[in-house]
Amino acid sequence: MQPANLFPLLVVLVGIAFALGYARSRAIASPLGGIRHLKSLPFYYAARAALWCGLPALIIFAFWLGFEDKVIQTLVVASLPEDLRPESAGRASLVLSQISNVASGALNPKYAPEGIVEAAKLLTTLREESKFMMTILVVCVAVLGAFIAWLRIAPHINAREKVESMLRKIFFMCAALAILTTMGIVFSVIFETVRFFQKISFIEFFFGTNWSPQTAIRADQVGAEGAFGMIPLFVGTLLISGIAMLVAVPVGLMSAIYLSEYASKRMRGIVKPLLEMLAGVPTVVYGFFAALTVAPFIADAAHAIGLDASTESALAAGLVMGIMIIPFVSSLSDDVINAVPQTMRDGSLALGATQAETMTKVIFPAALPGIMGGILLAVSRAIGETMIVVMAAGLAANLTANPLDAVTTVTVQIVTLLTGDQEFDSAKTLSAFALGMMLFVVTLVLNIVALHVVRKYREQYE
């Protein structure tokens, strides 16, 4: 049975289990003189039966779907005759796609080697068997689970407590998914990163000043030796983030100050949602704007005053990214400024200070640590931002501090290395994961520090 049909079937089974559980608990209760002689309400007996029916089956179902293809592929590859067996992961995926093309009928078996046709037949039978076995297993487990729970319906059993403790465990698993995600991220990048560093030395990666990941396909190819020095990417990322912060920090901070100290309630009510709209615009839209409007404008303007500018410039990407980050800076600063107690303002104003003086000399220093935390979070965002730089910053790894030049960033390189045709196991593909690791570590450190600072100083005044 197709997985798409199995799921509704499972839902029906769960429904039946619930109904049967409900009926049985009532049937047991009636000779005793009504459901008040049961330890729990019939609903809980029924819910327990439904949970026993659905949960184990669902877990098996998910695991089967998750690993089915992988297992079948391994079996099929292992069945290939010696001469067709692929020697590398890259070859393996080619052979596999050939096999599945034959199996699906997209490739005429006449044009494929004998072994491949055999393997395609095996693939088809294995797939069918797997579907059949999965259906049987899932249905059996569901029925068995429901049956056990149904048998266990008895007046002295407190089904409510059992259902509740099961629910609590499910809730815990959901919360623990956050840990699982983090672990998933760390492991998925660590494995590939380790493999990358087996091919390329640490020193070249961290201190090399040349980035050109084009590796040679043939050994005698000219000019295609990969160079994996990440310094130019790092500098490019910092340059663009720096420009972005030069835009976002003053604008965001001054808007927050004005809105929290000067603006009328009405103006605040209009301006704040407008600023927040800037945060809701998808990054691909900013990228579009940067690449097609801002970058040509900057290039033209630079030419007009006699400067040389490339059409993809760090300045364009940075400016637009700065606009994107304004609302983060402004809303975080707004929070922090509002958390400064009113008594401090009153005290300063009572001494005759103007509002500007109160702001710069009293409130701003008090709010500074929190604002710094907010800015760090914004920096982390700028470093991790992808679409704007992919669309507007360029691909050339220039080691330059000139904002009118094209630079490339860590995120741009990850995207370009991992989209389109990928070579398996080459240093080129693996380097994307090494860059991802770098990005994760840098933003993680920034986030931890920033969250810590923000939390600590916000609480101080409450």
Next chain:
Amino acid sequence: MSNSHEQAELVRKSLKRRYRKERRFRLYGILAIALAISALVILFADIIGKGYSGFIKTTMTLEVRLDPDTMEIEDPSDPESLRRGNYGKPIVEALKRAVPSAGEGDEKSLGRLINPYASNTLREAVIDRPEILGSPQKMTFLASDDTSVYVKHADDPNYSIKLSDEQQRWVDELVEAGVIEGAFNDVFFSHGDSREPTSAGVLGAMVGSLLTMAVTLVLSFPIGVAAAIYLEEFAPQNRLTDFIEVNINNLAAVPSIIFGLLGLAVFINLFGLPRSVPLVGGLVLTLMTLPTIIISSRAAIKSVPPSIREAAEGIGASKMQVVLHHVLPLAMPGMLTGSIIGMAQALGETAPLLLIGMVAFIVDVPDGFTDAATVLPVQIFLWAGSPELAFIERASAAIMVLLTFLIGMNALAIWMRRRLERRW
């Protein structure tokens, strides 16, 4: 005496300076706000300016004479013969009649004015209703990209006009005669992607987005709410809970592209799920939006006053009953609001989807969770990077569609917050 006088003078002078400073400070604030808002206005104006023409298609209404002989159809009753007929010829001839100034031998350059798929349109019409053969028919076809660009953007220096002077004259004539007209671009909303800008649409991407969002919503909302309930109501104060909490806060700030790496390594390479499908996209976006939903759901649970809990506990409800029967329904509006905002974020997300292969060129509209698909923001990214200028108009139009959805979702969230939020 004179001393205090001097002091007063000093204060008066400094007061002026201080008030000036005050005004300057205020001005900076207004400038900052004006700058931010004007950036927003410029952004929107730029996109609308570039994209409104994407909602207009350029059509040609021609009278085609469907003569089986000139179309090389031997037997009009045989579908195979119908299929093989020459459908380009009657269209070009109809064009020639419409442009009297074109001479013999101009067929080729005339044919460039009309969409290359026009003959397919005609073929389908004839196969549908063979009885129209032999009689003249008034039919509407799409104009070619070059014609469309010339009609829409003749005065725009950004667009290069690819038509020759002669062709431009013909087009002007046709516009004059009312043969070439603009109409609402239904193709844009009823077709998938195409190499040909005039026949490219967003339907495929919209359906892809919808399927992806469905997976995301079905997974992230229940899991997020369950996690929030656990953390807020049941979690003991221990190291593990602290660790979960730190993790959630960090995940909320992890760059989105990292989730793409996770999806590539785990869902595609480890589990062997197919590339570029809504299922994998939805799973990746689920992991990405979970922290947002958990954080907002926790805030919603926190805002339910303790008196509700105490009252329920007082009449003997168990902790789980208190939560499920009393706290959860009251916190639900807040949770839904947070989830809508999280879904809006996910709908606009592009970077992680690039890594799991959703950049593939896909023409067909997907009809399942495991069909190859693309999503709206990725479609925008692909069109924006296309060298053909006509695609930029399409990309801007697609951005308008995307922004309409996003603004709608956010408006819904704001409306729900206003409407359903209770003050205790």
